[in-house]
Amino acid sequence: MTAEKIWYLLGKKLSEDANPEELQELEQLMRLHPDIQYSIQNITDLWRLEKPIDQPELESALQRHISRMKEKGYPVQLEEAGNGAGAGTQSSGRKNKRRQLVFVLACSLVLLIGTTIYFTRSHNSNFVAQQSFKGTDPRADMNEVSTRMGSRSKIVLPDKSVVWLNAGSKLLYEKTFGNTIREVELSGEGYFDVVKDPERPFIIHTEKLNIKVLGTAFNVKSYPNDETTETSLIRGMIEVTMKDRPDEKIILRPNEKLTVRNDGGKSEAVPEVNRKEPLVAIGRITFEPHDGVIVETAWMDNQLFIRADKSFAELALDLERKYGMNFRFDNEKVKQFKFGGAGGSFKKESIQQALHALQLANYFRYHIEDDTVIIDK
């Protein structure tokens, strides 16, 4: 009975006929029926595929239509300007070739511009991602992609899986990636959209966690200086193990977020009850209330949300990454400031505008020296 409802709601969702309540109900039902998850994901993927277009047939249909119009006395030109009359398969074939050539030229141009921008940037600013092949390192068989502060990058892996890398992050993978197993190492934050391949599992190693993937999209935030490691699953299914407890497997379902405290190993002596946060917690992904933006992946759009549960010190780490600035707190109290979470976010704001907005919520004093924001009061 409820399963029936799922298909009903899925249909409305896919045809974009569903209202927000229906979308919410679908989400709830899907959580109750994880067994249907896989089918739903495949149908959703299937839905996205465009039907194939028979281009030569389409072009000759257009020529037939134009001829027919001419016969009926409409003053429509038979061929595109400059191409003359005499539409035949041969000429449309030639036209195709010409189009292909134009396309190739356009692509090369884009590539050229892209490369130019790439090199120009790498010379004069830190807005660049680097892919270096470490020749002298013992890990010469690894590819490394890293992003500096204030920049983000998109990587397409050999298996066509896509990784968006947030600022100050690093992704390592073997040059033989994908031959038998697909393994990467991540330090920092990345959004993964993994191509399904049941034969070759995709595994992400972070400092604290190993994440095993089927075919799925999710965000991993694992910066070494952050208090927690967060894994947010957007769709699909992933299996997470903590490095220090390899036998315990945690399965994440869509819209769930796994938060692991990074100091977990060291402060084992602190009694569990005294901790303000649990060592490991499964929570929900946060949707921005107004337009449903997923807070955990908003960085891909260069957007940074102010989260109610995060202190200024934690927020400062995100600001450092977004703006490529350093933060220095000369006042311990300000470090613990919180700024509420009424969906506030920064996107195109300058660092000054962002700090000013924060001052309005909870006043502090700051000044900027070179690339360091100093907060003293």
Place this chain on the structure above:
Amino acid sequence: MCLTFEYSVHITTHDCIQMDKSIQVEDLKKRIALFDDQQAYRELFMVFYTSLQQFAFSILRSKQLAEEAVSDVFIKIWEKRSSLDTIDNLKFYLFASTRNTSLNYLKKQEGLRKINADDYWVELHSIYFDPEQLMLTAEMISRVMEAINSLPPRCKLIFKLVKEEGLKYREVSELLDLSIKTVENQMTLALKKLGSAIGFDIYKSVSSTIRSPR
């Protein structure tokens, strides 16, 4: 392998194509209406011809007649191009005109006869599967195809119009003269069949890589 990007939004290709398409159609409509732009007219034809021809074919069951019907629809568009701007939903307008024109052809051929949605005949190979993108096994694809093939004609048609042509439930119900309830029920049926065809295989294809949660 590595591309730099400064400003990126994660939009699926589908969203992109859908969004681009409706903006593109609006733009073409304006160019045709205001400037008699023949290039825009050609582009509009290219955007909708295949969909409309397939829809006409489901009524007429003749490739040649279907092509002529769509050609007639586009001739009408050219005739009334100056008032094109007043049509809000050009896509639906084209589908509705194609239906009317096709039914008129049918009347001329077979005398007066009302066609109901059960009589529509949908060509199936146009429902497209790319096994590489979907990571479905050949066996599963044949099962999915079988599931869609076994749908009643009306259900198949509704599924195709919603999935491939991106029509809304309300538009399909108007186009086929059915209640919204019927469209909803038929879509539910189609997805359920598709779901069970795909779901059947899940543990078989997954068990080798991921341990079952239970």
